[in-house]
Amino acid sequence: xKSSHTPLKKNLKTLFDNKExxxxxxxxxxITWCNGCGNYxxxxxxKRALTLEGIKPHNILxxxxxxxxxxxxxxxxxxxxxxxxxRVISSAAGACLANPALTVIASGGxxxxxxxxxxxxxxxxxxxxxxxxxxxxxxxxGLTTGQASATTPKxxxxxxxxxxxxxxxxxxxxxxxxxxxxFVARSFSGDVxxxxxxxxxxxxxxxxxxxxxLQVCPTYNxxxxxxxxxxxxxxxxxxxxxxxxxxxxAKKIVEDFEKNIYLGVLxxxxxxxNFLERLPNRKGIKTTPVEEVKHYSITSLLKEFE
Numbered sequence: 001x002k003s004s005h006t007p008l009k010k011n012l013k014t015l016f017d018n019k020e021x022x023x024x025x026x027x028x029x030x031i032t033w034c035n036g037c038g039n040y041x042x043x044x045x046x047k048r049a050l051t052l053e054g055i056k057p058h059n060i061l062x063x064x065x066x067x068x069x070x071x072x073x074x075x076x077x078x079x080x081x082x083x084x085x086x087r088v089i090s091s092a093a094g095a096c097l098a099n100p101a102l103t104v105i106a107s108g109g110x111x112x113x114x115x116x117x118x119x120x121x122x123x124x125x126x127x128x129x130x131x132x133x134x135x136x137x138x139x140x141x142g143l144t145t146g147q148a149s150a151t152t153p154k155x156x157x158x159x160x161x162x163x164x165x166x167x168x169x170x171x172x173x174x175x176x177x178x179x180x181x182x183f184v185a186r187s188f189s190g191d192v193x194x195x196x197x198x199x200x201x202x203x204x205x206x207x208x209x210x211x212x213x214l215q216v217c218p219t220y221n222x223x224x225x226x227x228x229x230x231x232x233x234x235x236x237x238x239x240x241x242x243x244x245x246x247x248x249x250a251k252k253i254v255e256d257f258e259k260n261i262y263l264g265v266l267x268x269x270x271x272x273x274n275f276l277e278r279l280p281n282r283k284g285i286k287t288t289p290v291e292e293v294k295h296y297s298i299t300s301l302l303k304e305f306e
Contacts, residue, residue: 042213154166
């Protein structure tokens with residue numbers, strides 16, 4: 001099945017035209033993900049999106065949570081930060097507020113995001129921090145060998161739940177859409193072209209861009225393999241008269257996760273101001289907080305320890 005979407009009309013240069021930028025994201029670190037892991041394609045799509053948007057590696061800060069997604073922190077060019085489990089959003093929020101000139105991209109799994117770190121997700125959406133957040137949703141705690149997470153399908157046995165998960169799973173995109181967000185998108189790790197498109201849209205959003213990527217985990221999650229997704233995936237761009245500015249419609253189409261799983265930019269509010277733009281004490285200020293940090297001599301202090 002091929003992806004179906006409307007490509008961005010700006011920045012139409014190809015990857016070949018921007019090969020120097022693309023190669024800046026490559027390095028010689030050995031990748032340790034399992035064969036067939038969706039992280040390979042996700043990182044590939046991210047490199048493509050950044051390259052096509054003309055964003056250089058030295059202008060990026062990646063913030064990684066603990067988990068399989070975090071194993072990619074040294075496999076891509078740019079500045080990286082590894083946070084505590086479930087705390088990646090708060091780390092990234094601090095960075096993007098301190099230096100809005102940086103492109104800040106945070107990544108977290110369904111475990112760290114929808115369980116340990118769900119409070120940070122809620123307030124990031126509420127505050128509308130100017131950053132991109134990628135939720136790697138493979139429906140389990142992959143790095144710790146397949147325990148059930150908050151998104152694991154009901155009834156399926158996992159490590160730690162040998163009799164099957166008996167609690168209804170959370171639907172991340174549906175959850176975030178009910179928090180009055182400014183940007184929610186969803187894609188699939190098996191479709192690099194579509195992920196590239198969605199990530200480019202997220203990179204151009206002025207606020208908190210939530211991107212859920214449904215991801216295969218061939219080692220521990222046998223409930224939702226690659227073909228399971230392809231049998232259910234639909235694209236919002238194939239829907240007649242679908243508008244991404246209709247929050248009510250977006251909530252409606254993400255309710256179903258059994259027969260029709262819609263991918264695309266589900267909702268976007270292009271008129272809303274982000275957190276920094278709404279701060280009363282930042283009105284009229286052109287400098288960034290990091291530019292306003294003053295330097296003080298600590299010579300006298302050091303002399304006290306001589």
